[in-house]
Amino acid sequence: MLAKLGETAAFCAQGRSDLVLPGLWVRGLGEIGVPISAQAAEQLLDLSRVILKADTRTEPVPPRDGVREATIDCDCADCKALGAFVRDPVALQHRFRRWLHQRAHLEQIIIKHRCDVSTRTVKGTSPHILVCTKNYASFQARLARYRADIKVLHKPARM
Numbered sequence: 001m002l003a004k005l006g007e008t009a010a011f012c013a014q015g016r017s018d019l020v021l022p023g024l025w026v027r028g029l030g031e032i033g034v035p036i037s038a039q040a041a042e043q044l045l046d047l048s049r050v051i052l053k054a055d056t057r058t059e060p061v062p063p064r065d066g067v068r069e070a071t072i073d074c075d076c077a078d079c080k081a082l083g084a085f086v087r088d089p090v091a092l093q094h095r096f097r098r099w100l101h102q103r104a105h106l107e108q109i110i111i112k113h114r115c116d117v118s119t120r121t122v123k124g125t126s127p128h129i130l131v132c133t134k135n136y137a138s139f140q141a142r143l144a145r146y147r148a149d150i151k152v153l154h155k156p157a158r159m
């Protein structure tokens with residue numbers, strides 16, 4: 001594999017690669033890109049192993065309480081309430097009885113800041129209610145990445 005990498009590998013500096021270096025995205029052999037030498041490929045693989053070992057030193061653990069990490073950059077009253085809810089160690093659900101544009105704003109902020117909050121709209125009142133429920137999305141993503149990295153780390157090198 002190293003010899004082939006040295007001749008034809010193409011790299012793109014975005015995304016991740018399970019094969020070479022976390023942070024680099026191997027676009028596939030033979031595609032247009034930056035060719036690297038076998039020595040550089042060897043160094044990338046060595047660096048990749050170092051990074052993977054560091055990244056997999058400890059298995060991610062789920063949040064111990066209701067606190068979720070999110071920095072919300074909007075100062076409106078609803079976002080302040082959302083921020084207080086996200087940082088609250090006890091509250092797992094919060095209800096916003098708001099008009100459509102207000103609910104849409106909150107949903108956009110939740111997505112933008114990856115608040116680990118799921119939303120659903122409960123109709124039957126006017127305005128409707130946006131029910132926000134904390135989830136484990138960030139933890140699950142970290143755990144999936146950890147497991148994938150462990151798999152790669154223990155996978156025998158292919159030639």
Ligand SMILES: [Zn+2]
Nearest residue numbers: 074075076079
């Ligand atoms: Zn806001």
